[in-house]
Amino acid sequence: MPSSQGIIVTEHTSKPWAGRFTEPTDAFVEAFTASVGFDQRLYRHDIAGSRAHARMLTHVGVLTQGECDTILQGLDRVEQEIETGQFQWSVSLEDVHMNVEARLTALIGEAGKKLHTGRSRNDQVATDIRLYLRDEIDAIQAELKRLQTALIDLAEREHDAIMPGFTHLQVAQPVTFGHHMLAWFEMLLRDAQRLADCRKRVNVMPLGAAALAGTSYPIDREYSAQLLGFERVTENSLDAVSDRDFAIEFCAAAALLMTHLSRFSEELILWASAQFDFVDIPDSFCTGSSIMPQKKNPDVPELVRGKVGRVNGHLISLLTLMKGQPLAYNKDNQEDKEPLFDVVDTLRGSLKVYADMMAALTIKRDNMERAALQGFSTATDLADYLVRQGVPFRDAHEVVGKAVRLGVDTGRDLAEMALSELQQFSDAISADVFEVLTLQGSVAARDHIGGTAPAQVKAAAARARRRVL
Ligand code: ARG
16 A cells, blocks of 8 residues: 555545446555555646646637636645645545546536546646656756855865875876866756756647547647646657656756766765865764764765665666557556656755755865875976976986886975986976976966866856856
8 A cells, every 4th residue: 555644545436437347446456556655746737737728628618717717716725735734645546636636526516527628647647747847857956056056166265275186096186176176067067958958858748648649629739838838749649648758868867967976975075084184074964973982974975975876776767667668658657756756856855965065065275285295296297397398208207207216215205305316317307397396386387278277267167157057
């Protein structure tokens, strides 16, 4: 039995489709096939769709204005009952669509029975999910924007904070923390663009496809589409009731977004460790250990990193759900909702917590800078210096390799060596070499669009603010 709140199992409520049946539904089959336990969350969109459908039927003369007014009032009442928790959901009535319609008819009588004219639950459910997902995408975009803004704020504030940049998780070259934050921003901007693109295909109205072939009533689909804010109507009724591509696309975009958050999480977790000690995640986003008094665990990033698993799983569920399905609607499609809902909830929650956490993150500039001084992060700068003195890059690479070897053997960075020591590897080196061996000199030299120089990071942050969707 679906376990959602407020569901009651009524003794074989008479079903809207009971006419051709001689036996009641088996009690277990009834519970097994019902979707009301999870699709009741679509009620607002279901009612919105019904309002538009009733108005369209009136517009084309299938319903009278009086019938329409009665239906609209009745739908308001149903919505209010649901919102105030008075509505009695019934498993016998299978899904949100039949629950709402049955209650409407109980409230207003004859007119309620006319609402389903020229419509099927097949085009109704497809419409509901699209309306629901359109709203959710908008809410997700708002959270995404908050997170992007937090990253840009951090980038601006810390545009000249120096940290080690890594490849292979080995110290590579110094970068600025602001530059790192803007790398995250770029990933999220692509996610926002993908969601915006997906929304275009979500925002198409299947209503009017009816069960699969369209309807014999003189419906005006453009009229309902306008009422519901859909950009256009679906072109083919068979495709309209069976298509769930938009849900798969959304989950794919969500999986990639969650993958990005999992990468941010991995870095934050490392940075928060005693070994790195680059950042301070506020206490309000961490928890302690019940046995180890010293622990402050980065639970939020860890949990978000973990949640990518369920989102990837749901994407595969939906792909597998649709694989091999013949046209048009099949009951299989009822299985689209739980994965989709969970992806929406997981993504929205993860983005919200991340936006809040990043807005409160502080960094430890001294520790970052100290770490950047380890691992010969300015070795490439020395090679570039030699090239500027006319040494071919491959020879320069070898000279620097030998200098690094000396540094490893004597436990010193390149900047800590005497000029004479460096000169034994190449006579192209003179006193001005130390300008490029400092961290500040190294980052400032990467002064082009997309580079890590503090001035570039500041400019990039300003551009990023304008690029947010
Ligand atoms: N509960 C169904 C779903 O979620 C609604 C459509 C059912 N249509 C049908 N002919 N059984 O897909």
